[in-house]
Amino acid sequence: QVQVAESGGGLVQPGGSLRLSCAASGSILNIYDMAWYRQGLGKERELVATIANGGRTNYADSVKSRFTASRDNAKNSVSLVMNSLKLEDTAVYYCNADVQFVRGGSSSRGGFWGQGTQVTVSS
Numbered sequence: 001q002v003q004v005a006e007s008g009g010g011l012v013q014p015g016g017s018l019r020l021s022c023a024a025s026g027s028i029l030n031i032y033d034m035a036w037y038r039q040g041l042g043k044e045r046e047l048v049a050t051i052a053n054g055g056r057t058n059y060a061d062s063v064k065s066r067f068t069a070s071r072d073n074a075k076n077s078v079s080l081v082m083n084s085l086k087l088e089d090t091a092v093y094y095c096n097a098d099v100q101f102v103r104g105g106s107s108s109r110g111g112f113w114g115q116g117t118q119v120t121v122s123s
Contacts, residue, residue: 001103002026002112006095008079009117016085016121022095022114023077027102034071034078034098038091038119045094051078063089085121092116 008020024031033052039045049059049069057069063082071078078095095114100107 002028002097002099002101002110004095004097004112004114006093006114006117009093009119011120011122012085013123014085014087014121017081017083018085018119020080020082020093020095020117020119021077022079022097023075024097024099024112025076028076028099029102029107030100031073031076032098032100035096036069036078036080037094037096038089039094039116040088040091043091048093049080082119085119087121090119090121092118 003026004024006022012018033050035050036048037045038048047060048063049067051057051069051071066084068081094116097112099112100109
């Protein structure tokens, strides 16, 4: 099957920066869109950024010009550089990958989530 794992969360002061990383592994044939979501305490999970296989990106209005997503297709990985962090960016950040993979000797496709990484912005 497929595993997705995030890393890079932590505690940062307002105005600071963090870099999150995400890598997919397993019987992968191709990865279509990869995306970052976040979920604050007591809030619904929201889409932060998507990046297509060719590199095209889309961002939530709340993070435009502050966050930058990039991917390395050879490594099945995506990163999220977060600058000018605000208190309201505090959340668990999740990576999602839309993957074509091998299962039972044939090709399948599905979305896979990582376990999440905590980002806390606090003074």
